[in-house]
Amino acid sequence: MDLRVGKFSGVRVPKPEDGLRAVVDRAPHAEALAERWIEKTKPFRGAVYRARRRLATAGVVLLTAWLFLHVMFGANGMVVYRSKSAEYQKLQVEINRLQQENEAYTQQIKALQSDPKAIEKEAREQLHYTRPGEVVYVQPTPQKPATHTAGK
Secondary structure: OOOOOOOOOOOOOOOHHHHHHHHHHHHHHHHHHHHHHHHHHHHHHHHHHHOHHHHHHHHHHHHHHHHHHHHHHOOOOHHHHHHHHHHHHHHHHHHHHHHHHHHHHHHHHHHHHHOHHHHHHHHHHHOOOOOOOOOOOOOOOOOOOOOOOOOO
């Protein structure tokens, strides 16, 4: 099988000089177009040049305002920081309370494991145990009267 390609008669490969020549040929047109654009924008550019201090001041004010809003109300701003700080303080108080409660329970467990007086106290309070000859008076808890009304 022969994969060789013969000469193409209709294909012309451009030379590097041709591209440069095309640019040089169009240069006067491009210069004229640039000159017209410069003349058209001259009043606008003059106004911008005269107002440059005002524009710079406005830009600085806008940047400062944006920065202030970002620092105050952004994802990690002062508002969020203060709310998280308050939440942290509440959690610290709760942690301290739970640690004290845990310590009290730990002491109570140790007392119930080793102290006979603590064991007797719990038996008397929770199981209503008495010693021989003792009489215990229990105050009845008031109960709410039952109401027979139909629910809505």
